[in-house]
Amino acid sequence: MRPRHKIGLAGLLAISVAAAFFAWLGVFNVAASTGHWSVTNRLLHFAMRASVRVYALSVTVPDLRKTGLLQASAVHFQAGCAYCHGAPGVSPSPAALSMLPPPPGLSNKISEWTDAQLFRIVRHGVRYTGMPAWPAPDRDDEVWGMVAFLRELPSLDGEHYRELVAGPATSEAGEVSGFDADLARCAQCHGADGVGRSEDVPVIAGQSGAYLLASLKAYLEGRRRSGVMQVAVSQTNEDTFEALAQYYAGRPEPAKPVGDTASIARGREIAERGLPRKGVPACLGCHGGSRKNPAYPRIAGQKKLYLETQLRLFAAGRRGGTAYSSIMAKVAATLDDTDIADVTAYFTSAR
Structure with a gap:
């Protein structure tokens, strides 16, 4: 090994030993009452922005107008986010305000980020800030719902925010x-x-x-x-x-809407007879009403958007829960977009 390389390695080793010794002494102040040095703050913020920008490059942004879950996202924001960030008409917790640096109010910050970058932050969180990852990180549909809500947040006043939540x-x-x-x-x-x-x-x-x-x-x-x-x-x-x-x-079921009759007719055929060529059994074999297993959900009259989302989650292996979810995962994986559209159209209109 060349002398210069030996000197360089010795220097790195000495720095590492010195850093470990300094940490062992315990003189470095980790108290949250003083916050980071200004230069450390700037460096961490710069690194966070750069990281989010780079990782967001691979994110494909859907049409947020069709994302859904905006109202449910408002409820989740109130339960899990407003404590730190506040909301229209809602002040952050005094405990959150004592954090250094304090969590930012989001209404005037959202415009600084693209949709893909917001998705990255909401889904994965940010280390060393108290910003957690999404509780179910494989539920991209929910994360996009939150992004759609955040886009609406700057335009909400206290009254409209409270109505969304409650x-x-x-x-x-x-x-x-x-x-x-x-x-x-x-x-x-x-x-x-x-x-x-x-x-x-x-x-x-x-x-x-x-x-x-x-x-x-x-x-x-x-x-x-x-x-x-x-x-x-x-x-x-x-x-x-x-x-x-x-x-x-015990609540009464709502009135059923009427949709595309051709799509409903084909969906009814799938529900009653299945798709034998694809190995899909008749939906009504399990979801046919009160005489069936009570552990099976009743899906007649369910909302179309919700049913479509659940079928796609089953097909992607992201929907679990009851002991029978594995059955639906196999069935949903064989359905194409037309099958899903038709069968959900039928159940949405079924009585």
Whole structure:
């Protein structure tokens, strides 16, 4: 080895030993009360922006107008983000404001980032800042829903934000206690009637109580992945799960909409006979109503956007939960876009 190389290696070793000794002494101040040095702050912020910019290059941005989950994302933002960042009409927690540097208010910061960069930040979080990754990182649809909400955030005032989160006639969960508080929390997305406050939130009115209870437990235990629902159920008293399931099971089903008759007719054929050439069994063999296994969900009258999303999640191996989810994963993987459009059109209109 050349002398200069030996000197260089010795120097690196000496620096490493000195750094380890300095850390061992414990004199470096890690207290959060003083924050980083100014130069450290600038370096970390520069590195964060550069990293997000580079990793976002591989992100394909969908049409955010068709993303869905905007209303549910507002509820999630209130539950998981407003504590630190605040929201229209909502101040950040004093504890968050004592962080150095404090979490930024987002309304005046969103425009600094592209949609792809926001996706990267929401999905993966940012180290050393307290910004966590999305609770279910494989649910890209939910992350894009949050990006769509963040794009709307600067245009919201306090009244419109509160209506997105709680609805015009829904009580805030903090004003009541026990079962009523948990029901109010569910109603923020599902409504007190179980019909759902947006097209991407499922109809749970009249659903099997056994299925609803199994779903709540699956979300709580992480067997069914959803960043929105996993946070929601973690804030709900597990002792009220059965009462909540029975409450929504007892709500009347909504009127069924009518769609494209040709698509509905083909979807009905799939539902009744399946697709033998693809090995797809008849949907109604499992989802045919109350005489079937109560662990199977009733999907007649369900929302089309929700059904399409669930089928695609099953096909991608990203939807779990009950003991029968593996059956749906195999079935969904064989369906093409036309099959999905037709069968969901049928079930949306079915009575």
